[in-house]
Amino acid sequence: MTVRRYFQEHPIVVLSLLLLLLVGVLEAIRPGAVTPNWFRTTVLFAAPLGILAAGQTLVMLTGGIDLSVANVATAAAYIMASNARHGDLQAVLLGLAVGVAVGLVNGLGIAVFQAQPLIMTLGMALVVTGGLTVYSQFAVTSVPSVPGFIHTLGAGTVLGFVPVSLLLWAPIAVIIVVGLRRTGFGRLLYAIGDNAAACRLAGVRVWQVRLVNYTLCGLLSAIAGLVLAGTINTADLGLANTFLLPTVAAVVIGGTSIFSGSGNYSGTIIGAMILTVLNSVLTLLDAPEPIKQILYGAIILLLATAYTRVLSDT
Amino acid sequence: MSELSPLLEVSSLSKRFGPVIALRSADLSVRPGEVHALMGANGAGKSTLVKVLTGVLRPDGGTIALRGKIRVIASPAEARRAGLMPVYQDPALIPDLTVLQNLRLTGTPVEAVRRWLSELGMSGIDFGVLTRDLPPPSLRLLDLARALAAEPDVLLLDEITAALPADLTTRVFDVVGRRRAEGRSVIFISHRLAEVSVFCDRATVLRDGETVGVVEPARGAEAKIVDLMLGPVAADVARAEAQRAPIRSGDGPGKSRLEVKNLRAGSMLQDVSFTVRPGEVVGVAALEGQGQGELFDCLAGVRKPDAGQILVEGRATSFRHPYDAIRAGLVLVPADRMQALLRQRSVRENIALPLVSRLTRWGLINVRSERRRVKQAIERLQIDTRAQAQVRRLSGGNQQKVSIARWLAAGFQTLLCFDPTRGIDIGTKRQIYVLVRELAAAGSSILLFTSELAEIPLACDRVIVLFGGRVVQVLPANVADESTLLRAAHGLAAEAAS
Structure with missing residues (x-):
C-alpha cells in the first residue's frame, strides 16, 4: 500500500530503480560489461530515441499521437544527406525544415480541420515515405553523405566517455521538462489533455x-533524424522507420497516460533508457532474433500493465 | 422476521480517500415499504454512501445488512443481485445506440420497461430512436423505468428530480410510492427540501461523513433538517446571511451593459430581446428546452446565432469563439461543472486557466502573482481545499465554486450563470446567491438561469420568462413568486407586466 502510494507520487524514482536493476542484470550476465564505454554507446543509441520520444510526449499529453515521427526523422536525415553538396548548414536547415513543414501540416489537419490525430499522422507518414521515395529516384543526383559535424554530433565523444549527442539531448530535455512545468504553453498542454x-x-x-505542438513535434523528429544519421554516418530511406513503436513505448513506460492529461518528459527519458538497456541485455543473451522480439514485447507489456494497475485509483 | 425489522441496515460505514475522510461513521436504516430521504450538504458523504451500497466502492469499515443478514457488496453486479438498484445523476445509457439496443445490451426485459414507462406517463417514447436524441427528462425516466424493471428491493435515486419539471416529479413519486405496498423501499437523495417533506416517510441526515439525525419530515421539519445538515454554527451564519442579503430592484433606467436583439439560434431559440444594466441581476425562467441553453451559448461565444444582435456597452459584437466573448467581458459558468473543469488538475490550475496567457511573461508563468490571485478567489468563495490536488476529488458544491472562482480571478463584466445551484446543498446555494448580490452591488451584471423558480426572488432584480424560444413575460423579481413564474413558463399568462 505504501509502496504503491510512493510509486504514485514519485514514479520517476521507481522507474530509475528499475533502470538500475536492468543494468545490474546486465552486469550479472556478463561481468565487466558495464564500463564507461558501455555508458557511451548506450547514450548514443538512447539519444535519437529520447529526442524522438520528446515530440511524442508533447502530443500524447494533449491526448493526441503522432505516427509520423519516425518517417519524418528518416526524411529529414535523407534530405539533409542528399543536399550536403550545397553546404553543411543549408543541408541541416533543409532537413529541419522538412520536420517543421510536416509537423505544420499535421497540426493544421488536426487543429483546424479537426482530423483524428491517428488518421492524420498515419496518412502523413505514408505521404512522407512515398514522397521521399519519389524524391530519391528523380531528384537526387549525388551520393548522400552526412556532414562531418553531424557525424561528430551523433557519434563523437568528449572527455573520454561523454557522447556529444548528450550535449544536445540534455539541453532539449531541460527545456522541455522545465517548459512543461513553468510555461503557459506547458500548462495548456496538460489542460487540453x-x-x-x-x-x-x-x-x-x-x-x-x-x-x-504538432509543429514542435515535427521539428524534434527532424532533429532526432539528423542525430541518428550522424550516429550511423549514413542516411537511407529506412533509417528511423523501426523507431515509431519504441517512441510510444518510451512515453507509456515513462508514465504519460494514453488518455492524457498527466505525465512528464523526465519519465520518457528513463523510458527510453530502459528500452535501450533492455535491448543490449537481450543482445548479450545471444538469443535468436524472434526470441529477443518476444522478450522485448513481453517486458514492455509487463511494464505498461504494472504501471496502469499501480497508478489507477482504488 | 417481524414487519418492522429493517430491510437495509447500514452501521458505522467508513471510507477514506487518502487524507480525505468521505465517510466517518454512516448509519442508515430503511424499513420495508419506506421512501427514505438521504440528505446532507455537499461533501457530507451522500454520494460515497450510495457508491458503497451499490458496489462501486469498497468500504474501509462498517457493515451492510440486508434483511438481517450481513452482506459484502463487492461489485455493482452483486449489488443488483442483492436487490439494490441505483439510478444515478447522469444517464447511464449509450448515446449512439437506440433505446431498444440499450435495453438489450443490459439484458433488461423490454416489456417491463414499457409498462413502467407508461405508468410514468411516458408511453410515447419511441424505442427505435437514438438515446442521444431524447431530451434529458425522458432519459431520466428511461433510466428509472429500467431500474424498476429489475424489481429491486431497494431503489436508490440520486438527484433524479434535478432535471425533471414539477409535474413529472409528482408522477415519479406516485409510481415509486406505489411499491410501498409490496414492502419495497426507496432511498431518495435530493437537495429539494420541499419534495422531501412531501414525499418521504423519513430522512437520514449526514454531516461530515457522519449520520447526525433521522427526521420524520412532517410540516415544519424543513428548518430542523437544514439545521442538522449545516451544523449548529453554519446554520446560524446561513440564516443571518439570508436575511442580510439585500434585494434592490435594479439601478433604474440607465445605460445598458448587455443588449440582446431578436436573437435566433437553432430550432429552439426563436426571437429573444432583452437588456441587462450594470449592477443588475436578470433571472431567466423557463421549462426544459425553451431556448435558454442556446441563448447562453450564443452570449458566451460557444455557438453563433442564426440571426439577431448582441450589443455590449452599446456596441455590436460578433463572437466566433468564447475568447471573443470573454474579451468583451461576458463569461459563462455552465450547468455541468465537469464541462468547465479539468478533472485531474489542481484547484490552482483550474482557477488560473483563463488567466494563463495574462500571467505569462516571456513564456514563463509568474507563479507568485498566480498564487496571489488564486488565493484571493479561494478565500472569497470559501472553497474547501483539503483535496485540492485534483478537482475531481472535491465535492460537487466545491467544484461549482471553483468554476465560479475562475472568473472572479480573471475578472468580468457580465456573468452568465446557467443553473449554478443544480445538485448543490442549501448552504452552498446561499453562498452563491449572496455572492451574486455582492457582485451586482459592485457593478457587475449577471444573467442567471435557474431551474428552481423559488430562487428567483432571492437573487434577481428582474426576471424574463422564456417559452417556445421567445420572451413571454418580464417581471420585477419581487413579485415573481413560484406559481406566477410556473404559469408563465408554461405559456399560460400572456399579460406582460414589465
Missing part, C-alpha cells in the same frame, strides 16, 4: 496550442 472543451470555454484558443 484533460479537457479540451473546458479550455475552449475558458477562452483558450485550443487550435493554436495544438498547431504549435
Whole structure:
C-alpha cells in the first residue's frame, strides 16, 4: 500500500530503480560489461530515441499521437544527406525544415480541420515515405553523405566517455521538462489533455496550442533524424522507420497516460533508457532474433500493465 | 422476521480517500415499504454512501445488512443481485445506440420497461430512436423505468428530480410510492427540501461523513433538517446571511451593459430581446428546452446565432469563439461543472486557466502573482481545499465554486450563470446567491438561469420568462413568486407586466 502510494507520487524514482536493476542484470550476465564505454554507446543509441520520444510526449499529453515521427526523422536525415553538396548548414536547415513543414501540416489537419490525430499522422507518414521515395529516384543526383559535424554530433565523444549527442539531448530535455512545468504553453498542454472543451470555454484558443505542438513535434523528429544519421554516418530511406513503436513505448513506460492529461518528459527519458538497456541485455543473451522480439514485447507489456494497475485509483 | 425489522441496515460505514475522510461513521436504516430521504450538504458523504451500497466502492469499515443478514457488496453486479438498484445523476445509457439496443445490451426485459414507462406517463417514447436524441427528462425516466424493471428491493435515486419539471416529479413519486405496498423501499437523495417533506416517510441526515439525525419530515421539519445538515454554527451564519442579503430592484433606467436583439439560434431559440444594466441581476425562467441553453451559448461565444444582435456597452459584437466573448467581458459558468473543469488538475490550475496567457511573461508563468490571485478567489468563495490536488476529488458544491472562482480571478463584466445551484446543498446555494448580490452591488451584471423558480426572488432584480424560444413575460423579481413564474413558463399568462 505504501509502496504503491510512493510509486504514485514519485514514479520517476521507481522507474530509475528499475533502470538500475536492468543494468545490474546486465552486469550479472556478463561481468565487466558495464564500463564507461558501455555508458557511451548506450547514450548514443538512447539519444535519437529520447529526442524522438520528446515530440511524442508533447502530443500524447494533449491526448493526441503522432505516427509520423519516425518517417519524418528518416526524411529529414535523407534530405539533409542528399543536399550536403550545397553546404553543411543549408543541408541541416533543409532537413529541419522538412520536420517543421510536416509537423505544420499535421497540426493544421488536426487543429483546424479537426482530423483524428491517428488518421492524420498515419496518412502523413505514408505521404512522407512515398514522397521521399519519389524524391530519391528523380531528384537526387549525388551520393548522400552526412556532414562531418553531424557525424561528430551523433557519434563523437568528449572527455573520454561523454557522447556529444548528450550535449544536445540534455539541453532539449531541460527545456522541455522545465517548459512543461513553468510555461503557459506547458500548462495548456496538460489542460487540453484533460479537457479540451473546458479550455475552449475558458477562452483558450485550443487550435493554436495544438498547431504549435504538432509543429514542435515535427521539428524534434527532424532533429532526432539528423542525430541518428550522424550516429550511423549514413542516411537511407529506412533509417528511423523501426523507431515509431519504441517512441510510444518510451512515453507509456515513462508514465504519460494514453488518455492524457498527466505525465512528464523526465519519465520518457528513463523510458527510453530502459528500452535501450533492455535491448543490449537481450543482445548479450545471444538469443535468436524472434526470441529477443518476444522478450522485448513481453517486458514492455509487463511494464505498461504494472504501471496502469499501480497508478489507477482504488 | 417481524414487519418492522429493517430491510437495509447500514452501521458505522467508513471510507477514506487518502487524507480525505468521505465517510466517518454512516448509519442508515430503511424499513420495508419506506421512501427514505438521504440528505446532507455537499461533501457530507451522500454520494460515497450510495457508491458503497451499490458496489462501486469498497468500504474501509462498517457493515451492510440486508434483511438481517450481513452482506459484502463487492461489485455493482452483486449489488443488483442483492436487490439494490441505483439510478444515478447522469444517464447511464449509450448515446449512439437506440433505446431498444440499450435495453438489450443490459439484458433488461423490454416489456417491463414499457409498462413502467407508461405508468410514468411516458408511453410515447419511441424505442427505435437514438438515446442521444431524447431530451434529458425522458432519459431520466428511461433510466428509472429500467431500474424498476429489475424489481429491486431497494431503489436508490440520486438527484433524479434535478432535471425533471414539477409535474413529472409528482408522477415519479406516485409510481415509486406505489411499491410501498409490496414492502419495497426507496432511498431518495435530493437537495429539494420541499419534495422531501412531501414525499418521504423519513430522512437520514449526514454531516461530515457522519449520520447526525433521522427526521420524520412532517410540516415544519424543513428548518430542523437544514439545521442538522449545516451544523449548529453554519446554520446560524446561513440564516443571518439570508436575511442580510439585500434585494434592490435594479439601478433604474440607465445605460445598458448587455443588449440582446431578436436573437435566433437553432430550432429552439426563436426571437429573444432583452437588456441587462450594470449592477443588475436578470433571472431567466423557463421549462426544459425553451431556448435558454442556446441563448447562453450564443452570449458566451460557444455557438453563433442564426440571426439577431448582441450589443455590449452599446456596441455590436460578433463572437466566433468564447475568447471573443470573454474579451468583451461576458463569461459563462455552465450547468455541468465537469464541462468547465479539468478533472485531474489542481484547484490552482483550474482557477488560473483563463488567466494563463495574462500571467505569462516571456513564456514563463509568474507563479507568485498566480498564487496571489488564486488565493484571493479561494478565500472569497470559501472553497474547501483539503483535496485540492485534483478537482475531481472535491465535492460537487466545491467544484461549482471553483468554476465560479475562475472568473472572479480573471475578472468580468457580465456573468452568465446557467443553473449554478443544480445538485448543490442549501448552504452552498446561499453562498452563491449572496455572492451574486455582492457582485451586482459592485457593478457587475449577471444573467442567471435557474431551474428552481423559488430562487428567483432571492437573487434577481428582474426576471424574463422564456417559452417556445421567445420572451413571454418580464417581471420585477419581487413579485415573481413560484406559481406566477410556473404559469408563465408554461405559456399560460400572456399579460406582460414589465
